[in-house]
Amino acid sequence: MSPVLSISAATKTYKTGHTALHAIDLAVEKGEIFALLGPNGAGKTTLISIICGLVSLTSGRITVAGHDIVTGYRAARGMIGLVPQEISLDIFATVENTVQFSRGLFGKTPAPAYIEQLLRDLSLWEKRGARVNELSGGMKRRVMIAKALSHEPDILFLDEPTAGVDVNLRRDMWDLVRRLRQKGVTVILTTHYLEEAEEMADRVGVIDRGRLVLVEETAALMRKMGKRRLSITMQQKLTEIPPALAAWPLRLEADGERLVYEFDANAPETGMPHLLRELAAAGIDYRDLETGRSSLEDIFVGLVENGV
Amino acid sequence: MxxxxxxxxxxIYRAEMARTRRTVLQSVATPVLTTVLYFIVFGTAIGSRMHQVGGVNYGAFIVPGLIMLALLTQGISNASIGIYxxxxxxxxxxxxxxxISGIEVVVAYVGAAATKAVMIGLIILVTATFFVPVRIMHPGWMLAFLVLTALTFSLFGFLIGIWANSFEQLAIVPSLIVTPLTFLGGAFYSIDMLPQPWRTVSLFNPVVYLVSGFRWSFYGVGDVSLAVSLIFVLGFMALCLAVLSWMFRTGYRLKP
Incomplete structure (x- = not known):
């Protein structure tokens, strides 16, 4: 199957001479949920803005379902819905009008039934006659989403969709993303909340300083880079790692109160029981044990810090 | 597609027209009130001393100029705010x-701004008939000038709206350039009435050609010939279109 979004050697150099993207290559399949991760200023929004037509491409080529975003911009943009990071709405328009406006702008004839369903799905139907400036921040964000979906796009871009969003909206948003996926809509999102990417995304791409440093299936990434850790809280603080345990890759945390053992999450032998037996043999008392799995955040920080 | x-x-057109409806008092009542004030000040005060210009009653003489004044300022302000x-x-x-292509965006924004300017021009025309005996010798040309001028200056306003980076810049061109040119453009007098060298200087003022052509369509008299007026309007329109197409090609101030 040919990808719905294909990016090859996409480079962006601003007039100031700043290169925001260095030859990005990426292919996203239809129906996929793809998360772009990266620190602020890494180039996530620039990449999305280029695909959506807000920023011009310096060199390289991007196609949407085979349509070049420059020469075939009509077909390409017609398939895309964008929810930008910032809320920007015509505050004097009513909810229904502004959503209908978006649909028209994207070249679609009115579809009252579709718009009604969309507004209902986003809990906006009751507010359809309200002016946008009468709405709360959360409702405004819902309006932004409704506008982006008004023309039934095949690809939805969500730029930091849950930044500063309350729990309800966050949950509704993820429900919506799941429903969209069932309909075959491709969703590309950027986020700072790594647990979201971990939970929602099929694949993850990490951008750092304008370079796509890694693209991997979320599950595979977790398997490959994921570590488990055993954290042992001591009865008495340790000043150093006991010589009897020198063979283990241990470190002290919390002023010597905690002994931490990190190991490969996929190793057949965790070594945990063995370690605990050796602790007991060395006469070291502990009062608590905790095991955990490293999050995408840990992996991500590791990747960016090491400058992969 | x-x-x-x-x-x-x-x-876009509908959204822009909705904006007009929301501000109907400011959009329609203001130009009507302004026109009435002009008639009271210029028509009555000056008209009582100066009865005729080129065989036309002074009050009636200033009507085309007043409409042009409204078309220019409304066209520019509507379109510049519309995009800014x-x-x-x-x-x-x-x-x-x-x-949507750049041309389509322009058609929508400029079309809406020009529609509003033409509507206001016509409202002023109707208002004027209550005060002075207005007659229109060439209604076809009158409408053509009305629409062409509204379109051209809406295009010009659209350029200003794209260029402007602040509300101050948005206001600079209309207030510092267009208003003086309009007042010195023969809206309230015939440039024949000016002493030299001002008569010659006036010929460098583009607004003279607009007002002249428009006044000709009313009363059959103008400061310059109809052809010159038309060439000026169309030429200015072509210039605006050329600048716009350059703006869209380079993404000027819209697309980094």
């Missing part, structure tokens, strides 16, 4: 991300 995004043009405001509030992102 068809070759032309008609629903897109219509959506979405830039300011950043809602412009939606237009930029839509499958």
């Amino acid at each position: 068809s070759a032309i995004n008609l629903p897109g043009i219509w959506a 405001f979405p830039k300011f509030t950043r809602t412009i992102f939606e237009v930029l991300s839509a499958p």
Whole structure:
């Protein structure tokens, strides 16, 4: 199957001479949920803005379902819905009008039934006659989403969709993303909340300083880079790692109160029981044990810090 | 998708016209009141001393100039705000991300601004008939000038709206350039009445040609010939279109 979004050697150099993207290559399949991760200023929004037509491409080529975003911009943009990071709405328009406006702008004839369903799905139907400036921040964000979906796009871009969003909206948003996926809509999102990417995304791409440093299936990434850790809280603080345990890759945390053992999450032998037996043999008392799995955040920080 | 995004043009046009409806008092009542004031001040005060200009009653003589004044200022302000405001509030992102061409965007914004300017021009014309005996010798040409001028200056306003980076810049061109040119452009007098060298200087004022052609369509007299007036309007329009096409090609101040 040919990808719905294909990016090859996409480079962006601003007039100031700043290169925001260095030859990005990426292919996203239809129906996929793809998360772009990266620190602020890494180039996530620039990449999305280029695909959506807000920023011009310096060199390289991007196609949407085979349509070049420059020469075939009509077909390409017609398939895309964008929810930008910032809320920007015509505050004097009513909810229904502004959503209908978006649909028209994207070249679609009115579809009252579709718009009604969309507004209902986003809990906006009751507010359809309200002016946008009468709405709360959360409702405004819902309006932004409704506008982006008004023309039934095949690809939805969500730029930091849950930044500063309350729990309800966050949950509704993820429900919506799941429903969209069932309909075959491709969703590309950027986020700072790594647990979201971990939970929602099929694949993850990490951008750092304008370079796509890694693209991997979320599950595979977790398997490959994921570590488990055993954290042992001591009865008495340790000043150093006991010589009897020198063979283990241990470190002290919390002023010597905690002994931490990190190991490969996929190793057949965790070594945990063995370690605990050796602790007991060395006469070291502990009062608590905790095991955990490293999050995408840990992996991500590791990747960016090491400058992969 | 068809070759032309008609629903897109219509959506922008309608949204712009809705903006006019929301501000109907400011949009319609203001120009009418201003016109009435002009009639009281210029028509009555000056008209009582100066009865006729070129065989035309002075009050009636200033009507085409007043309409032009409104067309220029309304065209420029409507179109410049129309495009500047979405830039300011950043809602412009939606237009930029839509499958709509630069030409279609211009047609929609400029079309809406020109529609409003023409409507106001006609309202002033109707208002004027209550005060002075207005007659229109060439209604076809009158309408043509009305529409062409509204379109041209709406285009000019659109350029200003794209160029402006602040509300101050948005106001500079209309207030510092267009208003003086209009007042010195023969709206309230015939340039024949000016002493030299001002008569010659006036010929460098583009507004003279607009007012002259428009006044000719009313009373059959003008400071310059109809052809010269027409060439000027069309030439200025072509210039605006050329600048616009350059702006869209380079993404000037819209698309980094």
